[in-house]
Amino acid sequence: MRNRPLLVAAGIICRDRHVLVAQRREIDRHPLKWEFPGGKVELGESPQQALIRELREELQIDALIDGELARYEHEYPSGGCVHLLFFAVTQFAGEPEARVFKQICWTSIHDLPTLDFLEGDLNFVRRLARGDFEQQLEVQRRSI
Numbered sequence: 001m002r003n004r005p006l007l008v009a010a011g012i013i014c015r016d017r018h019v020l021v022a023q024r025r026e027i028d029r030h031p032l033k034w035e036f037p038g039g040k041v042e043l044g045e046s047p048q049q050a051l052i053r054e055l056r057e058e059l060q061i062d063a064l065i066d067g068e069l070a071r072y073e074h075e076y077p078s079g080g081c082v083h084l085l086f087f088a089v090t091q092f093a094g095e096p097e098a099r100v101f102k103q104i105c106w107t108s109i110h111d112l113p114t115l116d117f118l119e120g121d122l123n124f125v126r127r128l129a130r131g132d133f134e135q136q137l138e139v140q141r142r143s144i
Contacts, residue, residue, distance in 0.1 A: 005073055005083040009051040010038035010121075012069060012128070013089040013096075014137050018106035019128070021115065022058070025102045032102065034115040036086065047085045055089070059096040059104070066090040069133050074120035082120050088136055109137075 013020040022037050024030055039054040041047050048065040055063045066088040075081045098104040107115065112129045127133065 005081040007041040007047065007083050007085070008039060009041055009047040009054070009085045009087060010036040011051050011055055011063065011065070011089040012036060012086055012133075012137070013063075013092065014109075015106060017109060019109055019112065020059075020096060020104060021107050021112070022098065022101040022104045025100075030118055032116070033118045035118050035121055037096075037104075048087065051087055051089075055092070058100050059094075060099055061092040061094040061096050063089045063092040067136065069136055070124055070127065072120065072123055076119065084120055084124070086124055088133075 011020075020037065021034050024033050024035065026032060037055055037058050038051050039058070041050040042053075045053070047068075051065050052063055055061050069086045069088055071086070072084045073081065074084065096104055109131075110129050112125045115125075117125050
């Protein structure tokens with residue numbers, strides 16, 4: 001019997017046609033891989049509540065979460081399975097800090113595929129770079 005997938009919420013934070021991405025530390029699982037900030041949904045939380053909490057813990061920002069952009073399930077070769085939910089972050093207060101990451105950076109949407117992302121994020125990264133979410137993110141860019 002397969003274990004239930006780990007539910008993970010990730011935030012797509014845009015500023016001037018750039019997206020905030022984070023690189024894991026050398027000591028973390030999947031070392032030095034790039035990802036979108038966010039994390040595990042805890043018992044009793046909605047994915048949006050979890051994302052607000054995670055962004056506060058990881059980046060020291062207070063975020064407003066908008067609509068869901070995409071969802072994927074990914075099974076890693078090690079047998080771990082994640083159910084990823086990607087949300088637009090429409091507004092946030094504070095300047096992001098790399099509290100639990102090696103580094104964070106604002107990267108052009110079109111340059112995202114050049115980074116070494118977690119396997120579970122790759123399909124979303126390709127779609128984002130291709131412009132599949134342009135309309136949803138255009139609304140987001142105007143509101144920040």
